[in-house]
Amino acid sequence: MTSDRELPVKKSKLEPAEVSNTENLSANNVFSARSSSSSVSDVQPVKLKPGHPVPVRPSARVNVSLASTRSALPSKKTVGSFASRHPTSSSAKPVGSKAPAKTSHKGPINGGLGANAGKTGSNSSSGVGKKRPAWDLKGRLQDMESVLSQREASASSLQSQLESYNQRIAHLEQQKEQLSGDVARRDELSQVVSRENAELQRQLRDCQEEMATACRKLQREIEDLTFSKSCLERQYATLEGELNVARTEVSRLKLSIAQLTSSQALVNAELETTKLSLDQAFRDIHARDEEIRQLRLELAGRDATIDENNQKIREHETMRRKLHNTIQELKGNIRVFCRVRPLLGEESLCTDGVIHHMSFPDPEGRVLELDRMAEMSMNESTLLASRRGNNKYEFCFDRVFQPESSQAEVFEEISQLVQSALDGYNVCIFAYGQTGSGKTYTMEGGRDDATVGMIPRAVSQIFKSAAELEDRGWKYKFQASFVEIYNETLRDLLGNHKEDTKLEIKLTGKDNAVTVTNLTTVTVSSEDQIHRLLHKASLQRSVAETKCNERSSRSHSVFQLNLAGSNSITMESCQGTLNLVDLAGSERLKDSGSEGQRLKETQAINKSLSCLGNVIMALGNKDSYIPYRNSKLTYLLQNSLGGNSKTLMFVNISPKEENFSETLNSLRFATKVNQCNIGTAQKRSK
Numbered sequence: 001m002t003s004d005r006e007l008p009v010k011k012s013k014l015e016p017a018e019v020s021n022t023e024n025l026s027a028n029n030v031f032s033a034r035s036s037s038s039s040v041s042d043v044q045p046v047k048l049k050p051g052h053p054v055p056v057r058p059s060a061r062v063n064v065s066l067a068s069t070r071s072a073l074p075s076k077k078t079v080g081s082f083a084s085r086h087p088t089s090s091s092a093k094p095v096g097s098k099a100p101a102k103t104s105h106k107g108p109i110n111g112g113l114g115a116n117a118g119k120t121g122s123n124s125s126s127g128v129g130k131k132r133p134a135w136d137l138k139g140r141l142q143d144m145e146s147v148l149s150q151r152e153a154s155a156s157s158l159q160s161q162l163e164s165y166n167q168r169i170a171h172l173e174q175q176k177e178q179l180s181g182d183v184a185r186r187d188e189l190s191q192v193v194s195r196e197n198a199e200l201q202r203q204l205r206d207c208q209e210e211m212a213t214a215c216r217k218l219q220r221e222i223e224d225l226t227f228s229k230s231c232l233e234r235q236y237a238t239l240e241g242e243l244n245v246a247r248t249e250v251s252r253l254k255l256s257i258a259q260l261t262s263s264q265a266l267v268n269a270e271l272e273t274t275k276l277s278l279d280q281a282f283r284d285i286h287a288r289d290e291e292i293r294q295l296r297l298e299l300a301g302r303d304a305t306i307d308e309n310n311q312k313i314r315e316h317e318t319m320r321r322k323l324h325n326t327i328q329e330l331k332g333n334i335r336v337f338c339r340v341r342p343l344l345g346e347e348s349l350c351t352d353g354v355i356h357h358m359s360f361p362d363p364e365g366r367v368l369e370l371d372r373m374a375e376m377s378m379n380e381s382t383l384l385a386s387r388r389g390n391n392k393y394e395f396c397f398d399r400v401f402q403p404e405s406s407q408a409e410v411f412e413e414i415s416q417l418v419q420s421a422l423d424g425y426n427v428c429i430f431a432y433g434q435t436g437s438g439k440t441y442t443m444e445g446g447r448d449d450a451t452v453g454m455i456p457r458a459v460s461q462i463f464k465s466a467a468e469l470e471d472r473g474w475k476y477k478f479q480a481s482f483v484e485i486y487n488e489t490l491r492d493l494l495g496n497h498k499e500d501t502k503l504e505i506k507l508t509g510k511d512n513a514v515t516v517t518n519l520t521t522v523t524v525s526s527e528d529q530i531h532r533l534l535h536k537a538s539l540q541r542s543v544a545e546t547k548c549n550e551r552s553s554r555s556h557s558v559f560q561l562n563l564a565g566s567n568s569i570t571m572e573s574c575q576g577t578l579n580l581v582d583l584a585g586s587e588r589l590k591d592s593g594s595e596g597q598r599l600k601e602t603q604a605i606n607k608s609l610s611c612l613g614n615v616i617m618a619l620g621n622k623d624s625y626i627p628y629r630n631s632k633l634t635y636l637l638q639n640s641l642g643g644n645s646k647t648l649m650f651v652n653i654s655p656k657e658e659n660f661s662e663t664l665n666s667l668r669f670a671t672k673v674n675q676c677n678i679g680t681a682q683k684r685s686k
């Protein structure tokens, strides 16, 4: 550092000279000269500090040594004392001051030179080589004069030395000033250095803080890195495992590659063969393209033919409808199908599952024979043996379904009639018969595909046929309603009416269309929707059944589906109705004395069923008046019975022998109906 800079102070150049000069001095003066010399030589290199005063002692010492040197010279007093001791010598006169004569020659000479002089006096002989005798004053004077001249020479030498010292002092003074300037600069420098130092200290602190922060950060990073390292190590271990698996896979793949390479060679060979085949195939394709072009031309011609044919099909469809209707007419606009239900459960136990009193002699399934003999005891049968012919009752219908006939077989026979509803005719299908004879089973059936009845099957066929007819330009709209007639009162089975909501039958419009007030009519677009409606109706009926015993068998239910079709190509339109009716049990009460609700029910049923018979008879007789209004049933079905409709009656009969009489009655009623010709049905156009 600059603060401790060492500034060497040069030794005086005069020092060796001084020493040599002092060596030239007499032995008496050597001491003084040495002490002076040593004072100068004391000027040692000094370590200077800023603000430390430059030492000025050397010049002072020089002065002192000069003084001491001077003091080493023989004083006037000494010379005086010498002169007083040698009064004869002219040159031994006191110089300046008066010296007492007594003191000088008796006692020792005061001061160095005096004393030395005394000694010199005594030793002057050694200075001049020989001691002068006391009387040789002249000689002694000469010695003293030579000593004096030596002293003077020495004094002048010292004088020049003094001047030299003074110059040296001046020079040193100059150096001192320079050094002072240096010291001031150093002070400034020192202040700057202090400030820098303070700044550096502050920076150092900042650095330390930053370092501490960095250390903490580094520590965290080290921790993170340690964690990452452990993760990586784990990954490394996993990867190593995967690598091993991959290596195994690679070796396996290499093996596969080798196999594939050999296969490839085979494939390449095959490829060459295939390429050849392909070339051949391309040639074939070109030939086929030409063929296709020809076929397309042909196809275009055929498309034109198809359009023509479509036009013909539409014409044929119209024709088919007419012919279909003609066939239906030929079959009769009212037809009767007889259906015998099978023996159920315990019913078959007593007869071993055989229905003894019924037989089906006609292979075409149109005749049913009832045999009363089987019903009688042996005695009765013997008595009646002669009248055997009267015990057999033969009934002929459009179709007789035996107990084992399935629902599908039955529906096949009525599907043509259902089709007529789509063609724009009113179709009415009844189920007539005593309670438990299978009317509801025939009309509604069970839940599975094999047992579903005529209503769901008819609906299904209608939707399928409507979809097929769409290709020929027909579009249909369907509306459904479901009514129950109990004790000559109508009840809506699809609505959510209150008990007291009245449903009235009315004829509206110029074509006397039958409408029922407050009746719920639902527009339907899918089979499922109709199934849901049928389910709802059966729930409504079962609710009522709990309130009134056996209500379902004591009421008529009428499912009505209105079909409105229009053809956008032929501009034809049609409107048909499909009525599916499950009639109330037709049995007569054996107990003529029945009363109350039962009597009322029976009267109502008898009335409506006999009205139905009367209407059919009137239609068959071509009467001018048809008594439709005599019952709610015939009034409701007014437009579906008669000239404008196609009617089918199922006569359901029980296989039980105990029901023989009722069966006979039902078959007789059905035969009457079957004999009626109710006229030609008219297609209804909108």
Ligand SMILES: Nc1ncnc2c1ncn2[C@@H]1O[C@H](COP(=O)(O)OP(=O)(O)OP(=O)(O)O)[C@@H](O)[C@H]1O
Pocket: 340, 341, 342, 344, 403, 433, 434, 435, 436, 437, 438, 439, 440, 441, 442, 552, 553, 554, 584, 585, 652
């Ligand atoms: N062809 C058949 N095959 C199998 N079971 C039948 C057949 N016909 C009717 N049944 C069964 O006979 C029983 C009575 O039939 P169903 O209820 O249809 O008679 P119904 O004439 O409608 O009686 P009701 O007038 O009381 O309603 C039912 O259990 C029914 O499942």
